Amino acid sequence: MIRIGLVGVGKIAHDQHIPAIAADPRFDLVAAASRSQPDLGGLPVFHDIAQMLAEGPELDAVALCTPPQARRETALAALRAGKHVFLEKPPGATVSEVAELAAVAREQGVVLFTSWHSRFATGVPQAKAWLAANPVRTLSIEWREDVRRWHPGQTWIWQAGGMGVFDPAINALSILTEIMPDEVFVTDAKLQVPENVQSPIAGHVDMTTLKGAAITADLDFLQTGPQTWDITAWSDAGELKLSMGGAKLTIDGKVVVDGENREYPGLYDRFATLVAEGRSEVDVRPLTLVADAFMVGTRESVEAFIE
Known part of the structure; x- marks a missing residue:
């Protein structure tokens, strides 16, 4: 215990x-x-x-x-x-x-x-296996959600260090760094920052791998209506799509995995295993991609964010 x-x-x-x-x-x-x-x-x-x-x-x-x-x-x-x-x-x-x-x-x-909870979404392991066998040519991330719905009153998100739209988008980057067989690097970014806060409310990030795969991420914290948490990859073997934050996996339009959310039970299972083995697990790759986007990204001032 x-x-x-x-x-x-x-x-x-x-x-x-x-x-x-x-x-x-x-x-x-x-x-x-x-x-x-x-x-x-x-x-x-x-x-x-x-x-x-x-x-x-x-x-x-x-x-x-x-x-x-x-x-x-x-x-x-x-x-x-x-x-x-x-x-x-x-x-x-x-x-x-x-x-x-x-x-x-x-x-x-x-x-x-x-801990990176989105890596424990049900579709992630099979997506990783498929991409290992089918090299990616291009990959697109669309991560769009309503900050007022998911983060009400959480003013720390808008302060320096709070990361703004990258607080949810880092979930996509945690999946990306898990499923890609090659290391991922940021090449460019465009960040939209409300005039009254310190962190971006939307953005676009361009990335690549050593093998030249083109990766884009479109991020929005003001999405109303249906929420979008999708990663789509194209290879010579077909199209792979992770949706619902990784819970649903389709390959060439056929549903392969459509499971319940057990991300946090998965995290605690991993933590218990690590404690039993006396072994740390420290992965900063998703955070590094965010830091790089802040370093190379151009910033556009947009209208103030009022919750």
Whole structure:
């Protein structure tokens, strides 16, 4: 039994982490830390991780669901206290801080897990296998969702380090880096930034591989009506499409996989396995692509975002 504490009890914790932990017999959620002090049915809730570590029950691991800007210090406190750490995506506000966390985890002899939940969508493994056998010529990402629906009141997204539209779009990049047999590189980007915030609300990213596959990503945080989370790849063998964030896979129009959402149970299954094996899993490739898009991207100021 892994005694785990949860830090940051917002929407994603309520919707995904708490149910996934409760459903996995290898975990026991014994404490939480949140400045909002939510009622979690008798579970002890502390103000922050420092208080939870000092005054709370004994822990083996900590899952961090805080905004990325506050992640580093919280993760360092947990690692230095000898706790295994599960990082919600994105694993940090910068690429270099994740490398620092990995180094501290090695020094402390504990596990660090950079979780990418979209990689556990049901269609991803078969898509990866198909692309390994059928080299991609071109690939298109369309990731369009309504920020007001999925991230209400989450002002941290619009601040420096919050990533704006890349907060959901990094899910697509996590799938991309998982299913592509070759490394992916950013070549250009165009970012639309509302005049009253620091992060983009929409954008276009051009990428490629060492073998010259052309990859594009069109991103929008103001999509109304049906939401779009699609990745389409073309090879000499045909067309592959992952839709619904990776839950549905079609090849040449034929449905191959159409499964239920079990991404977070998959994440906790992987975390339990890593803890049992004493092995960290740290992958910053999706975050690196975001950082590169910010570095090379041109910025266009657009009208202010008002929630």
